[in-house]
């Protein structure tokens with residue numbers, strides 16, 4: 001140490017930072033990124049994204065909490081794992097985006113996407129029936145989002161092709177599953 | 191080795207044809223695939239994008255009931271979730287304890303999980319596959335499309351080369367088809383953005399179809415219900431939006447393998463494909479057992 005002077009970079013303060021929060025939730029270390037942009041060159045949605053993967057990591061490093069949590073990109077990520085597979089620093093933008101989605105919901109940031117609605121109806125189905133019937137899922141999703149006319153031509157084709165059975169199977173143990181979801185929500189809350 | 195089959199939700203719905211053709215191929219090979227009793231949904235993207243603990247607990251509940259058998263999976267997305275949960279639980283004692291609390295029983299993360307491509311290529315073996323082929327798919331040029339989740343990330347799935355997987359290519363070769371050399375084997379189709387923002391799927395799917403066509407493929411072969419649905423059901427929309435004509439049938443690998451093995455037509459369920467494959471199959475002299 002140089003003559004008792006305070007270090008100019010407080011590594012410890014990262015614990016309360018956006019990077020620290022993301023790391024705690026996802027197990028991936030945003031601070032390891034050295035901005036090579038390899039993640040962005042392979043990312044299938046980078047071309048349309050408001051923030052590209054390497055930019056997102058940089059913004060997380062720089063504690064740009066609001067901009068990150070309200071970005072479109074964290075919802076457009078398809079979880080394809082290309083970034084995580086190729087990153088020379090073992091950073092997973094895919095994993096960061098999972099964490100950021102959850103944080104964005106927890107902070108009640110406006111989500112420029114219907115992904116949260118889809119996630120909710122999907123997990124409700126798993127909780128209630130143990131399995132997901134795609135037809136019921138689509139109907140619930142449309143009721144939640146009001147997007148009735150989008151893809152209205154698809155369901156008849158799928159029905160005709162036998163791709164949308166009217167009755168899905170389900171498994172017993174609903175109350176046990178409800179308890180499992182409740183315990184996960186408690187244990188998962190950081 | 192004894193297997194227990196984890197179908198997953200898609201194989202009971204939009205990918206029923208994947209289910210029945212998988213069973214038909216297994217039956218031809220004398221491969222027993224009894225269904226895992228009381229399996230529940232793997233949680234898919236919905237779980238891992240909202241609650242990491244739930245995303246590990248849902249697979250753990252199913253996998254802990256496998257009773258020592260290897261869990262066989264056809265859906266690439268289920269495969270990815272089951273393997274990821276295994277990886278997390280087996281490598282992190284604290285997480286294992288948490289998952290045990292949530293699920294209500296301890297699970298060590300060590301139930302083996304294999305994709306049907308791995309089972310057919312490695313356990314059954316390409317020799318036995320080739321020997322079961324009675325109607326080789328001669329002259330059929332196929333673009334083997336693996337999608338994202340089979341090969342990535344490699345430290346979790348341990349499936350094949352992450353950038354250039356070849357298991358499906360080898361299987362198609364054993365069936366007498368000609369896999370084309372193309373660079374989009376593991377590009378992303380947009381997956382569940384199909385529901386939340388289909389413009390993503392139209393963009394990505396169009397690039398995949400265009401590349402397959404450029405490479406000279408007659409059709410696409412898939413191993414994932416989302417890949418199949420996105421490229422097949424939305425192919426007309428892609429053609430319309432980008433002013434192209436593809437007319438590329440999108441098969442499950444089990445459907446083509448079943449054709450080569452002479453499985454009954456109703457079991458292969460080719461009628462459920464949206465882009466009709468009949469003209470192509472007839473032109474190549476390929477037909478199913480009536």
Ligand code: SF4
Nearest residue numbers: 033034036037039087
């Ligand atoms: S590939 Fe890894 S190190 Fe390179 S910019 Fe992306 S996150 Fe950073």
Ligand code: SF4
Nearest residue numbers: 043077078080081083
């Ligand atoms: S996982 Fe998300 S961020 Fe990473 S390459 Fe795929 S779409 Fe891009």
